[in-house]
Amino acid sequence: MSDNNSNAAALIALDWGTSSLRAFLLAADGAVLEQRHRPWGISSLPEGGYPAAFLQIAADWPIRDVPLIASGMVGSRAGWKQIEYRALPADPSGLADALDSVLCPLPDGGEIAVRLVPGLLDPAGPDVMRGEETEAIGALDALGHPPGPLLLVMPGTHSKWLRVSGGVVEGFSTFMTGELFALLNTRSILASGAEPAPGTATDTVFAEAVREAAETGLAAALFRTRARMLTGALDPACTAAHLSGLLIGEELTAALRTVPQSHSSSRIVLVGDPALTARYRDAFAALGRKAPEHLQAAALRGLYRIAVSAGLAG
């Protein structure tokens, strides 16, 4: 792109999930001119709902003059407008073709369109995602569009394992690891409430639990946590690390066991929050497997890439 527009606003991108809203003002080449973050996820909107949240976070940005694009739960049933899932296979151009718009009313009586990225449906599961498709596009872009088979692993409340070939998402599976951890660690008989003191050997406990889940299976291993707490074999301060190891161990084992032949020995890339991807790398290592590569969450890059495919930017 030419120098004379490199600092001109060309796109507003919104990463709008369940618990937070991130907004980015981008130049035509994708450079971030300004970014803002508010706790206005779709479950915690300010008064005035979606339009108010958008108009406040984008205050003094040129919202009438540049395209607007958003991804995440904002397109769900409880979102600003429900956008149908797009069935696999999916790549940036497919997602760009499937953008839908919601109209945001303006104080002066006008309206502007916000393009929403659809979630993905894998009919084979069935399985669904909303938001991770955009992160996947961003991750593939960051990786330089590798042509070979690839597993993108996105740990989280609902961990996603995406099978990708030639830049196309061919299938995916979801594991409720983060949600199960939160339920078990706070609301079940395994909740201890104890925090580990500095220096507590939580890493060892975690690695052993990963192996126990792989060897025994989560169902048979879970209540042993309680038995070990009662018999003094597990420090209550290590319960969270133990549960985390059991659940991540189960996820890895199940995901690697059920992955189709096409991806059984493919490159694995972890995408997400560094602390969480580090945990997953530790879990791979505990199972004697090579620790996968890892990337930071890439929603912004994905939003930009889809906008370029849709002719909205670039």
Add this chain to the structure above:
Amino acid sequence: MSDNNSNAAALIALDWGTSSLRAFLLAADGAVLEQRHRPWGISSLPEGGYPAAFLQIAADWPIRDVPLIASGMVGSRAGWKQIEYRALPADPSGLADALDSVLCPLPDGGEIAVRLVPGLLDPAGPDVMRGEETEAIGALDALGHPPGPLLLVMPGTHSKWLRVSGGVVEGFSTFMTGELFALLNTRSILASGAEPAPGTATDTVFAEAVREAAETGLAAALFRTRARMLTGALDPACTAAHLSGLLIGEELTAALRTVPQSHSSSRIVLVGDPALTARYRDAFAALGRKAPEHLQAAALRGLYRIAVSAGLAG
């Protein structure tokens, strides 16, 4: 026993769990002369705590004149008195030897002893139970003390699978099936809150979910519930049946896969609430396995049998 004492009170037995207290006044031959039920589990005691609960439920019974025996969570850390777990192997005489006493103060300043049955510890898991050991003794008595290997399956919040040979409990494993069901069905993203209308095909949904868990594993199958709800493939009113099927299917598969060779083809007996054991029988059938025998919960019979072994009754 002789006719002249067949109606005389000879034992008071208490089945005292987390959420309820059942008290039985028994004759020397185990016949129930009277029984009472109060919602005074160890987590919901009346004012005055354990002594008040006991003295009220046993009001006008000859508490000074007959032995008193109790099993269940009343002997746990949060119970009337903590009774150490007894390590396996265990049979009625072993449990009788391990009875411990708590002294109940009387209004007149005196005291009476209540014998508490210890829970069991399987060091190999490790695993623990408290209350089910007494039910197991009762179930074995009801079955006529079969000499061969046996699996006793006690479905519930924490389902227990006991391996028994020659009347001795040799090992056991716990599955948190009921607790996981409650968490997932009420507090997770899979909670629908919808009740099935009469005639809804919940049995079919349940059986299919049992098979899905056996084939795919719970971890990979769980989130599909959500995807099916979102795509309309699963009636929200059937979500509970589906979750129940997934969890029971996982329990059966994991339990049967991890059972030691000694019990891999042994007789299986379900012990517990008829509605719940019926569900488990349906799950065995869904997997193409012979539906096991079933017995009603047998805590009272177990308490009596242990009391006889201890020389307190009979």
